[in-house]
Amino acid sequence: MKDVYSTGEAAKICRVSQQTIIRCFDAGKLQGFYVPGSRFRRVPRDALVKFMKENSIPLSNLDSGKKKVLVVDDEAEIVEMLVDSLQRDGRFEVKTASCGYDAGILTQQFRPDVIVLDYMLRDINADVVCKTVRGNPALEDTRIIVISGMVEEDKVQGLYDLGVHAFMRKPFQIDELISKIVELLHI
Amino acid sequence: MAASGLQRRKLEVLVDEVENLPTLPGVGHHLLSLLGDDRPSRRDLQLVVEADAALSARAVRLALQAGRPAEAVTSIDDVFDSVPLGALVADLLSIETLDPETAADLALARLWRHTLACGMAAQVIANRLGTVAPSAALLAGILHDIGQIALATALPRAYSQVLEHAQAAGLDLLAAERTMLGIDHAVLGKRLARRWGFSETLQNAIWLHHQSQIPAERTAAATLIQVVRLADLVVRQEGFGYQPSEQIHDRAAEVAERLGLSSASAHQVGRQVVTAFDLNAQPIGMDRTPALEEMWSAAAEARGRLGRLFRAESRHAAQAEAQARRADLLMSLNSRLAACRSIQDVLSTVAANAREALAVSAVAPYLLSRDGDYVEGVLCPPQGGGEHFIHGLKKGEGVEALSAEPAPTAAGTPVRAERLEAWLFERHGARLGSGPFYTISMTAGDARVGGVVFSLRPGSGELSAQQAGELAALASVAAVALKRVQAEADLLALSEELAEVNRQLQAAEHDRLQRRNVASLGEMAAGAAHEINNPLAIISGRAQQLAAEEKTPARQEMLKSIIQQAARISDIIADLRLFARPPAPQPEEVDPAALARQVAEEFLTGPQAADSPRIRLEAAEAAPKVRIDPAQVGGALREVVRNALEACSNGRGANVTIAVRSVAAQGAVRLIVTDDGPGMDPQVRARAFDPFFCGRDAGRHRGMGLPKAYQAVLASGGQMTLESDAGRGTTVRMTFPAAGPQT
Numbered sequence: 001m002k003d004v005y006s007t008g009e010a011a012k013i014c015r016v017s018q019q020t021i022i023r024c025f026d027a028g029k030l031q032g033f034y035v036p037g038s039r040f041r042r043v044p045r046d047a048l049v050k051f052m053k054e055n056s057i058p059l060s061n062l063d064s065g066k067k068k069v070l071v072v073d074d075e076a077e078i079v080e081m082l083v084d085s086l087q088r089d090g091r092f093e094v095k096t097a098s099c100g101y102d103a104g105i106l107t108q109q110f111r112p113d114v115i116v117l118d119y120m121l122r123d124i125n126a127d128v129v130c131k132t133v134r135g136n137p138a139l140e141d142t143r144i145i146v147i148s149g150m151v152e153e154d155k156v157q158g159l160y161d162l163g164v165h166a167f168m169r170k171p172f173q174i175d176e177l178i179s180k181i182v183e184l185l186h187i
Numbered sequence: 188m189a190a191s192g193l194q195r196r197k198l199e200v201l202v203d204e205v206e207n208l209p210t211l212p213g214v215g216h217h218l219l220s221l222l223g224d225d226r227p228s229r230r231d232l233q234l235v236v237e238a239d240a241a242l243s244a245r246a247v248r249l250a251l252q253a254g255r256p257a258e259a260v261t262s263i264d265d266v267f268d269s270v271p272l273g274a275l276v277a278d279l280l281s282i283e284t285l286d287p288e289t290a291a292d293l294a295l296a297r298l299w300r301h302t303l304a305c306g307m308a309a310q311v312i313a314n315r316l317g318t319v320a321p322s323a324a325l326l327a328g329i330l331h332d333i334g335q336i337a338l339a340t341a342l343p344r345a346y347s348q349v350l351e352h353a354q355a356a357g358l359d360l361l362a363a364e365r366t367m368l369g370i371d372h373a374v375l376g377k378r379l380a381r382r383w384g385f386s387e388t389l390q391n392a393i394w395l396h397h398q399s400q401i402p403a404e405r406t407a408a409a410t411l412i413q414v415v416r417l418a419d420l421v422v423r424q425e426g427f428g429y430q431p432s433e434q435i436h437d438r439a440a441e442v443a444e445r446l447g448l449s450s451a452s453a454h455q456v457g458r459q460v461v462t463a464f465d466l467n468a469q470p471i472g473m474d475r476t477p478a479l480e481e482m483w484s485a486a487a488e489a490r491g492r493l494g495r496l497f498r499a500e501s502r503h504a505a506q507a508e509a510q511a512r513r514a515d516l517l518m519s520l521n522s523r524l525a526a527c528r529s530i531q532d533v534l535s536t537v538a539a540n541a542r543e544a545l546a547v548s549a550v551a552p553y554l555l556s557r558d559g560d561y562v563e564g565v566l567c568p569p570q571g572g573g574e575h576f577i578h579g580l581k582k583g584e585g586v587e588a589l590s591a592e593p594a595p596t597a598a599g600t601p602v603r604a605e606r607l608e609a610w611l612f613e614r615h616g617a618r619l620g621s622g623p624f625y626t627i628s629m630t631a632g633d634a635r636v637g638g639v640v641f642s643l644r645p646g647s648g649e650l651s652a653q654q655a656g657e658l659a660a661l662a663s664v665a666a667v668a669l670k671r672v673q674a675e676a677d678l679l680a681l682s683e684e685l686a687e688v689n690r691q692l693q694a695a696e697h698d699r700l701q702r703r704n705v706a707s708l709g710e711m712a713a714g715a716a717h718e719i720n721n722p723l724a725i726i727s728g729r730a731q732q733l734a735a736e737e738k739t740p741a742r743q744e745m746l747k748s749i750i751q752q753a754a755r756i757s758d759i760i761a762d763l764r765l766f767a768r769p770p771a772p773q774p775e776e777v778d779p780a781a782l783a784r785q786v787a788e789e790f791l792t793g794p795q796a797a798d799s800p801r802i803r804l805e806a807a808e809a810a811p812k813v814r815i816d817p818a819q820v821g822g823a824l825r826e827v828v829r830n831a832l833e834a835c836s837n838g839r840g841a842n843v844t845i846a847v848r849s850v851a852a853q854g855a856v857r858l859i860v861t862d863d864g865p866g867m868d869p870q871v872r873a874r875a876f877d878p879f880f881c882g883r884d885a886g887r888h889r890g891m892g893l894p895k896a897y898q899a900v901l902a903s904g905g906q907m908t909l910e911s912d913a914g915r916g917t918t919v920r921m922t923f924p925a926a927g928p929q930t
Contacts, residue, residue, distance in 0.1 A: 075721045081728045088732075120717060149720025149757075150713060154770045170720040171727035171753050 005043045013061045014052060024051070066093040067185050070112035072103040072129070073147075074122045078170075082116060085174045091187060100124035104132060112142060114181050119148030119159075127162055134163040143184040147172060195369030198342075202375050203382065205337050207283060208241035211299050212482060213472030215284030218242070219485040222280050223492060229272055232279070235471045237263045240302040240336055242282065243329045246270075248383050249278050257386040262322035273496075280493050287476050289343045293350070297429050298339065299473055300464075302332050304427035307460045307467065308418035315456070316446060319410050327392040327415050330385075334376025334393065335429070338364070353430065360430055361397060373397055410446070417442040417453060425457040427464075509653050513660050516544045520661060524668035530554055531575050533672050534565040537639065537665040538573055545657055547641040549619045551611060552629075554637040554669055562610065562637070569620040569642070578614060601625035601655050604640045611640055625650060627658050629666035636666045705898070708878065709767030716760050727753040762891040766878055769895070772816030772902045776926050779813050779856050780806035780847045786824045787845050790832070800835040800862075802828070806847040810856045811925040815903035820921070823896035823907075824858060827919045830892055831862035834917060840864030850922065858921040867911040875909050 002009075007025065011018040022041065024030040031047035034040065043051075052059055069092045071082045079096045086092040095110050097103040100123045107115065115133065119126040126146050133139050146159055149170040156167050166180050210218070218235050221227050236242040243263060250266040251257060253274070260266060267275070285295060309328030313319040339346045345368065353363035364371040377394035385393075388408040392415045420439040422428075440450030468474055477485075520540045527533045537552040553564025563577045604626035605612060612619065622642050629637045639662050643650060727750050734746035787804045824845075831843045846859040867875065874880040876897045879890045893909075900907040900921050911917035 075725070077725045078721065078728070081725060081732070085728075085732060147724075149724065150716035152764070152768070152770070169757070170724035171750075171757055172724065174728055174731045 003045050005045070005048055007041050007043070010043050010048055013048070014055075014057045015061060016057075029054075066091060067114065067181070067187060068093045068095070068110055068112045069181065070095050070097065070103065070106055070110060070115045072097045072100075072115060072121065073118035074098050074120075075118070078118070082174070082177075085178065089178060092181075098122070100129050103129055107133060107139065107142070111139075113185055114143045114145060116145050116147060116177070116181075119146050120150065126164075127159065130159070130162040130164055143181075145177070145180060145184070147177070192369070198368050198370055198375075199378070201341055202337055202379065205341055205379065208244055208333065208336050209283040209285045209340050210239050210241040211290060211296060211473060212284045212287050213475035213477055214239050214242070214299075215282055216475075216477040216482055216485050217470075217472035218279060218282060219489045222276055223485070223488040227272075227276060229267060232272075232275070233263060233267050234467075236266075236279075237325065237329070238303050238306070238467050238471050238473070240299065240329050240333060242279070243326060244333055244383070245278065245282070246275065247326070247330075247385060247389075249275065251384045257384055258388075261320065261386065261388070262326050264322050277493070277496050277500075280489050280496070284482070285340060289340075290476070293339050293343055293347055294429075295336075295339060296473065298332065298335060300468065301422065301427050301429050302329050302336075303468055303473065304422035304425070304460050304464055305329070305331055305415070305418045307463060308421050308456050309414050311456045311459050312414045312417055312421075312446070312448070315448065315452065316410070316414070319407055319414055323388075324411060324414050324418075327389060327411055328418050330380070330389060331393055331396045331415050331419060332372065332376065332429075333379055334372035334374070335360075337379055338368070338372050338375060342368075350430070413442060413446050417446060417448075418456075421453055421457040422460055425461050427460070509656070513657050516540070516657060517660050517664055519544070520664050521668075524664065527668060527672060528675070530563060530669065530672050530676070531565065533665065533668045534563070534575075535573055537661065537668075538565050538567045541639065541641060541658070541661060542567060542571075545654060545661070546644050546647050547658075548644045549624075550639065550641040551615070551619070552637065552639045552665060553611075554673075555635060557673075564611075564637075566615055566618065568618045574618075576615075578610065580610060601627040601641075601650060601658055608638070608640050621645075625658075627662045629662045629669065631666040631670040636669050638662070639665065705767055708763065712760060712763040712767050716764055719760060720757055723753045723757050759891075762895065763878060766891060766895050766898055769819065769898045769902050772819055772899075774814045774816050774903060776812045777815050777817045777820070779810050779858060779923070782817060782821055783824065783845050783847050783858060786821060786828060789825070790828060800832060800840055801842050802832075803842060803844045804846075805844060810847050810849045813856050813905075813923040814926040815905065815923055816899075819899040820903050820905070820923075823899040823921065824860070826892040826896040827860045827921070831860050831864065831917065831919075834864030834866075835862050840916065849925070853922075854925050855922050856925055858923075859918060860921075861916065861918045863916040866913045866915045866917055868913045872909060872911045875911075876907075 005013070007021045008018050010030075011021045014021070021030065021043075025032055025041050025043070030043060030051045032041055032043040035042055049059065049062065051057075052062065069086055071079050071086070071094060073079050073082075073096075076098065079098065083094050083096060086094045095106055095112070097106050098121075100121045103115070103117070103121075106112070115129075117126045117129055121129075126148070130144055130146075133142055133144060143165045144163065145166040145168065146164050147168045147170055159167055165184055168177060168180070209215075214235065218232075221231050221235065236246050246263060246266040247260055250260045250269050253270050255265070255269045260269070290296065306325045306328035309324035310321045313321040313324035338349075349360075349363050349367045352358065352367055353360050356363065358366070361371040361373065373394055373396065377390050380390040380393050388411055391408065392412050395412050396415045396419050398416070417439060420442060424439060439453045443450055443453035465474075520536070523536050523540065524533060527536055534552045534554065538550045541547050541550045541552070548569040549567060551564055551566045553562045555562055559580065561577060561579045563575075565573050565575055567573045602625065604624040605622065608624075608626050612624075619640075620642060624640055624642045626638050626640045628635055629639065639658065641658070643654075730746045730749040730753075734743050734750070737743045737746060783806050784804060787802055790802055828843065828845060834840060835843060840863045842861075842863050844859075844861045846857075846861070848857045848859060849855075850857050876894050877890075878894045880894075897907050900923075903923065905921055905923040907919065907921050909917065909919050
């Protein structure tokens with residue numbers, strides 16, 4: 001969890017422009033300090049929370065300090081199992097979806113760092129989800145890992161071409177999946 | 188002077204020995220003069236025979252002896268219709284004539300006149316009645332007194348006493364006969380007629396013609412008896428009785444009435460006979476007694492004629508014997524040939540038959556091929572034994588000339604063989620012995636099938652017509668048998684061809700089914716991958732979570748096992764998918780020898796190389812390149828080699844050979860993996876490419892190695908076959924088309 005934010009980070013969390021944050025900082029509405037020997041402004045976490053509460057800004061965007069993982073699979077048991085393991089690890093904030101539609105909405109709202117995506121969903125397949133995510137520049141940094149029980153060897157390359165970062169075959173080693181997430185997010 | 192029973196019996200025995208009745212010398216002379224002609228006319232002969240009781244009896248017997256049923260011989264017409272004139276002539280030539288003195292003593296001419304008159308009267312009466320055949324009435328009338336003729340001619344002295352006694356005592360002749368001889372001529376006549384097989388009707392007419400009380404049946408047979416009785420009475424009244432002074436009781440009117448005729452009409456009959464009698468009697472010599480010289484010359488002529496007839500018959504008999512012999516020969520040959528199933532069998536049988544049944548020394552029957560380009564035969568040299576041969580024929584060789592010129596041999600007559608069958612003498616001249624040689628053509632329909640070359644036994648002279656005929660018959664039967672065997676062989680070839688086509692169809696069907704099975708297996712595996720891998724992921728994942736928290740090593744192991752088995756199931760499904768839907772090949776030009784070398788190297792340097800049976804690589808020849816997916820085909824080769832090594836493991840085999848061969852004829856290259864392991868039995872071999880089928884007792888693999896290899900080879904455009912026998916190792920061949928010139 002972060003303790004101190006730059007004005008850019010604070011702007012992102014509050015969903016306002018960086019200028020607005022600087023103005024509020026300079027006006028004393030947002031408490032903070034300059035980095036010693038420089039002009040860089042810094043906002044402590046507590047001050048940011050107070051500012052957001054005073055100005056009725058939802059706290060949901062406030063960085064929990066954890067990496068956000070969206071697990072998408074139509075098999076509830078798998079979802080549950082992955083959530084168990086990821087939460088137990090402690091480094092991840094996890095949300096889940098059971099179909100492509102839910103996955104789309106949650107990706108927009110939750111802005112996951114990583115999507116763990118089952119290839120074959122109830123409504124659409126993973127390649128459609130991939131195309132949608134990659135088509136949105138705001139989600140440029142979102143990493144995608146596809147897990148599947150049935151994708152054929154020669155189709156895996158097609159997934160990579162769509163912008164998938166990793167592919168894992170079911171059944172998989174959970175440790176390996178977490179390692180892969182950690183590796184992709186440079187944690 | 189009454190006759191004793193003994194006398195009567197003696198008489199019966201004597202009469203029983205009477206085979207033929209003699210005729211009057213004048214009739215005999217006339218008959219012989221007719222028969223002296225080489226072609227006597229039937230009409231003239233019939234006129235004599237019809238008018239004479241002895242000749243009529245003889246003719247009827249002849250027809251009966253020739254097998255005519257008694258009831259069908261009712262007239263002399265019937266006899267002449269059923270007995271060939273030649274046979275009749277031959278029989279009549281041996282007619283006996285009465286000694287003229289005896290004939291004169293007994294006034295037998297009167298008896299003959301009586302019988303002829305009676306016959307004529309009966310014929311006239313029958314004509315008037317319309318219910319009895321006139322020709323049958325004539326015969327019955329003529330024959331009615333054969334008993335009397337037999338008595339008079341067999342016992343002339345005794346009978347002259349009977350006549351005297353009848354005359355002296357004023358007795359009826361029948362009564363006198365019974366008194367003197369113990370039996371009368373009517374009974375004797377019936378006895379003779381029965382012994383000679385005459386019809387019942389004739390027997391009864393002869394027996395009952397004196398009886399006044401005749402059953403008044405309305406049958407034709409009963410009517411005939413009445414007709415004869417009436418005729419007998421009528422002609423006696425007209426002076427045609429045997430006894431010069433017999434008492435004539437006029438019963439004619441009574442009998443005529445019974446027949447439905449008036450007495451006037453009966454009288455007319457008598458007058459008619461009187462008028463016509465001489466017209467019938469004179470021409471046949473009944474009234475004449477020829478001089479002794481005349482008789483001699485007629486007899487001599489008859490002897491000559493008999494001699495000629497005998498010679499002609501002997502010739503016929505000889506011909507018949509030859510024909511019978513030929514028929515026997517053909518029948519035995521036919522039955523032996525019927526059992527023959529091959530051309531060689533037929534030829535050997537023909538040769539053996541010719542040697543056994545016909546007087547041949549060397550014999551060589553042969554078959555000419557349909558195209559006339561070779562001959563197949565069996566050669567039996569004079570000293571016996573037989574040798575099968577097949578020779579190709581050069582253009583213009585003897586047989587060709589022979590088949591081109593059917594004229595001399597087509598008729599099936601043997602001709603000299605030395606020139607015509609030159610091919611045989613060129614090749615086997617020394618073994619054939621000494622000639623002369625003959626050849627006879629075997630033809631079936633219009634086609635020449637072959638021939639029989641033969642030589643006669645030394646000392647048997649020239650080829651006789653009979654031998655020639657027998658050999659021709661043999662050749663024709665043999666030709667038919669050869670044709671049959673050829674047709675059977677053709678049929679067999681056709682059925683084999685059909686069986687092969689059928690087998691190919693079955694194989695294609697099997698292949699189609701296999702492909703369909705593989706396709707549906709692919710569908711199934713794809714579905715299974717999704718449906719099974721998800722639960723497997725959960726099982727494995729949960730076990731991993733539990734294992735992470737588990738402190739007890741034993742429980743940790745258990746959880747690890749769960750995880751491993753889940754992975755194993757998943758692998759099986761992946762294999763199945765790979766088998767059913769192998770990834771599309773990425774073909775490139777590959778040096779098959781290099782590929783084989785690479786695979787061999789892997790095994791030679793691999794971790795278990797030391798324990799392995801010896802791997803040998805035979806890729807010396809420069810095989811052309813092939814266009815294949817090297818990874819997939821390499822994998823397939825690896826699987827096959829691994830399979831071979833496993834088959835040889837535990838000392839069950841010592842060598843695995845990987846060979847690369849160019850199959851120039853097919854424009855192909857073949858990778859061959861051979862092991863000398865225990866091999867497969869047919870059941871295992873048939874299923875070697877089936878997924879999950881594992882022929883080994885304890886399979887380390889899932890039985891997917893060979894099936895996957897098979898699919899991979901197929902995907903790269905190749906073919907894979909497996910040949911194996913229990914105890915003889917296994918050979919797997921992977922054949923790929925050689926790559927064409929670089930484009």
